[in-house]
Amino acid sequence: MPEPLVEVRGLKTWFPVRSGAISRVAGYVRAVDGVDLTINEGETLGLVGESGCGKSTLGRSILRLVEPTSGEVYFRGKNILRLRRGGMRRMRREMAIIFQDPFASLDPRQTVGGILGEALDIHRLAPGGRRRKERIAELLDLVGLSSDLAGRYPHEFSGGQRQRVGIARALAVEPSFIVCDEPISALDVSIQAQIINLLEQLQEKLHLTYLFIAHDLSVVKHISNRIAVMYVGKVVEIAPSGDLYRRPQHPYTGSLLSAIPIPDPRLERRRERIILKGDVASPLNPPSGCRFRTRCFKAQPRCAESEPPLDALNLGGHRAACYFPLGQRPTA
Amino acid sequence: MAFGHLLELEDVRTELSLAEGTLRAVDGVSFTVDAGETLGIVGESGSGKSITALSIMRLLPPSGRIVEGRIKFKDRVLSDLSEDEMEGIRGTEMAMIFQDPMTSLNPVYRTGWQVGEPLRIHRRAGAADAIRAAVDLFKQVGIPDARSRVHQFPHMFSGGMRQRAMIAMGLSMSPSLLIADEPTTALDVTIQAQILELLRTLNREYGTATILITHNLGVVAGMCDRVIVMYAGRIVEEGRTDDVFSHPEHPYTWSLLRSIPRLDAEAHELLKPIEGSPPDMIHLPPGCKFQPRCPFAVERCGPEEPSLFQVREQLARCWVTQAGAELDA
Numbered sequence: 001m002p003e004p005l006v007e008v009r010g011l012k013t014w015f016p017v018r019s020g021a022i023s024r025v026a027g028y029v030r031a032v033d034g035v036d037l038t039i040n041e042g043e044t045l046g047l048v049g050e051s052g053c054g055k056s057t058l059g060r061s062i063l064r065l066v067e068p069t070s071g072e073v074y075f076r077g078k079n080i081l082r083l084r085r086g087g088m089r090r091m092r093r094e095m096a097i098i099f100q101d102p103f104a105s106l107d108p109r110q111t112v113g114g115i116l117g118e119a120l121d122i123h124r125l126a127p128g129g130r131r132r133k134e135r136i137a138e139l140l141d142l143v144g145l146s147s148d149l150a151g152r153y154p155h156e157f158s159g160g161q162r163q164r165v166g167i168a169r170a171l172a173v174e175p176s177f178i179v180c181d182e183p184i185s186a187l188d189v190s191i192q193a194q195i196i197n198l199l200e201q202l203q204e205k206l207h208l209t210y211l212f213i214a215h216d217l218s219v220v221k222h223i224s225n226r227i228a229v230m231y232v233g234k235v236v237e238i239a240p241s242g243d244l245y246r247r248p249q250h251p252y253t254g255s256l257l258s259a260i261p262i263p264d265p266r267l268e269r270r271r272e273r274i275i276l277k278g279d280v281a282s283p284l285n286p287p288s289g290c291r292f293r294t295r296c297f298k299a300q301p302r303c304a305e306s307e308p309p310l311d312a313l314n315l316g317g318h319r320a321a322c323y324f325p326l327g328q329r330p331t332a
Numbered sequence: 333m334a335f336g337h338l339l340e341l342e343d344v345r346t347e348l349s350l351a352e353g354t355l356r357a358v359d360g361v362s363f364t365v366d367a368g369e370t371l372g373i374v375g376e377s378g379s380g381k382s383i384t385a386l387s388i389m390r391l392l393p394p395s396g397r398i399v400e401g402r403i404k405f406k407d408r409v410l411s412d413l414s415e416d417e418m419e420g421i422r423g424t425e426m427a428m429i430f431q432d433p434m435t436s437l438n439p440v441y442r443t444g445w446q447v448g449e450p451l452r453i454h455r456r457a458g459a460a461d462a463i464r465a466a467v468d469l470f471k472q473v474g475i476p477d478a479r480s481r482v483h484q485f486p487h488m489f490s491g492g493m494r495q496r497a498m499i500a501m502g503l504s505m506s507p508s509l510l511i512a513d514e515p516t517t518a519l520d521v522t523i524q525a526q527i528l529e530l531l532r533t534l535n536r537e538y539g540t541a542t543i544l545i546t547h548n549l550g551v552v553a554g555m556c557d558r559v560i561v562m563y564a565g566r567i568v569e570e571g572r573t574d575d576v577f578s579h580p581e582h583p584y585t586w587s588l589l590r591s592i593p594r595l596d597a598e599a600h601e602l603l604k605p606i607e608g609s610p611p612d613m614i615h616l617p618p619g620c621k622f623q624p625r626c627p628f629a630v631e632r633c634g635p636e637e638p639s640l641f642q643v644r645e646q647l648a649r650c651w652v653t654q655a656g657a658e659l660d661a
Contacts, residue, residue, distance in 0.1 A: 189592065190376060192592070193591040217595060265573045
């Protein structure tokens with residue numbers, strides 16, 4: 001049985017929207033609006049969805065980089081949302097994040113050695129000059145960079161190398177859990193595979209657990225054991241990667257899969273596409289019932305009346321928040 | 333005229349003068365586009381694909397200059413035209429849509445006014461006629477509530493709607509050539525699918541020739557009759573989309589296709605990345621520009637740059653595959 005490492009229960013992260021002269025709260029952006037999720041030890045859980053669906057906010061809320069509004073996040077059975085400063089600080093050693101933009105997330109005025117050293121110093125991980133230096137060299141080596149580069153500044157690196165530094169920084173605290181937030185979408189196509197492979201190799205070597213957030217389902221399917229699909233603040237479907245691709249159940253997942261171009265002209269010509277109408281619903285004022293119903297090709301009156309729970313369709317490891325799932329329709 | 337190509341580039345070279353030095357963003361590019369066809373140009377950032385498009389439109393930034401070559405459109409040499417004459421072609425006979433619909437619409441004018449602008453300028457249409465035309469165009473590109481939408485400002489439009497408005501503007505004069513530079517890169521996949529479907533329909537119904545510039549090989553596979561692959565300002569491979577994807581003849585195309593994860597891949601296997609980094613355009617190596625990253629490079633590739641050879645069904649700039657094809661023949 002896989003052991004759960006992270007368990008998310010009823011998590012909500014709402015951001016107030018203020019307006020007027022006295023900054024009255026006019027409403028809330030319900031970025032994450034009631035999410036339950038389990039991430040097992042050693043697995044990669046992929047999290048996909050379109051911009052604004054709340055996937056990044058969910059990742060950050062799990063790490064408490066954004067303070068959730070309500071709900072629970074258990075890490076090895078301990079609710080981290082209840083931890084005070086000292087406890088949270090110790091907990092931070094267990095978890096790390098890799099950001100999308102390696103250009104913006106590294107301090108331009110610090111050398112790469114300084115950037116990595118800072119993470120070590122905060123947690124007093126390598127006291128003493130020599131051990132600190134050795135550990136920095138070790139971290140650079142782990143991500144495939146020469147330790148001679150410790151004295152260089154971020155601007156002297158290419159995009160792919162900078163992302164390697166971002167990964168080394170995440171590894172500095174020896175975490176067991178890493179949130180990878182769109183780690184390759186800012187990189188050139190020819191560099192993306194290098195970083196994906198590196199993340200996979202590190203996972204095996206260091207027994208890491210990943211929450212891999214991305215909008216590109218091809219990449220997510222490649223790297224993940226299971227995939228959760230988000231739409232306007234909610235997880236609408238979760239399944240093992242192969243299952244999700246072969247037998248998507250939620251109409252949103254089906255349309256998402258059919259919208260992803262495959263680099264094969266012959267296949268593309270005979271693929272059936274589900275072209276959705278309209279735009280993503282607003283997280284400020286989501287529709288009643290199912291949030292996807294305004295764009296859904298299978299919507300019925302019932303979909304407006306009540307919100308389908310994630311286990312509306314429950315096939316064991318494969319669940320979907322839909323009253324009228326797609327069934328056994330083959331895709332692609 | 334009836335038998336000529338719609339667009340013809342002959343050995344075009346475009347330079348950019350930057351603080352770090354002068355670079356040849358486009359170096360000896362030749363290709364043609366015929367009426368009604370869709371040509372894809374793929375390449376990574378810095379490969380010269382966008383500068384090629386801007387050279388055609390004569391919309392280069394101040395630092396850019398076409399230093400050599402000839403661009404013919406409907407049998408007219410574009411560099412011979414005055415700025416006024418070029419202005420008359422742009423928007424009417426060839427139009428361009430850009431990656432970022434957020435920045436290419438003017439925030440202070442109503443969308444209908446902007447979309448009708450080419451008609452007011454080129455056809456001297458009155459304000460009311462231009463708005464009526466904008467309503468029709470909005471309907472054509474699938475913007476709902478067109479009648480009220482034309483009176484809204486760009487910020488009231490979503491990203492997908494803005495891109496539709498841009499396409500509507502591009503189409504307002506029924507151009508014979510549409511250049512779309514990464515038209516869906518800033519959009520979500522379900523919106524991307526809508527926009528690509530729209531471009532397909534327009535091509536089918538109006539026979540608008542399209543140059544689609546993208547870094548996404550999947551988009552090319554689904555949209556284009558022919559494809560050009562660019563690397564370091566050069567065309568490294570050119571051919572029918574089916575040929576290039578089923579048997580790429582340049583190692584860069586081959587490596588690129590193997591390095592991207594495919595949605596329909598069956599079993600999990602490690603990706604095969606392209607080693608090294610994209611080229612430094614100011615300090616390019618002699619010889620083949622892909623040679624430092626190429627798994628098949630031979631001695632000759634270091635000093636001698638190959639030209640674009642006929643290799644099987646397509647063209648490829650590679651000594652190795654060219655030699656292989658000759659052996660087969």
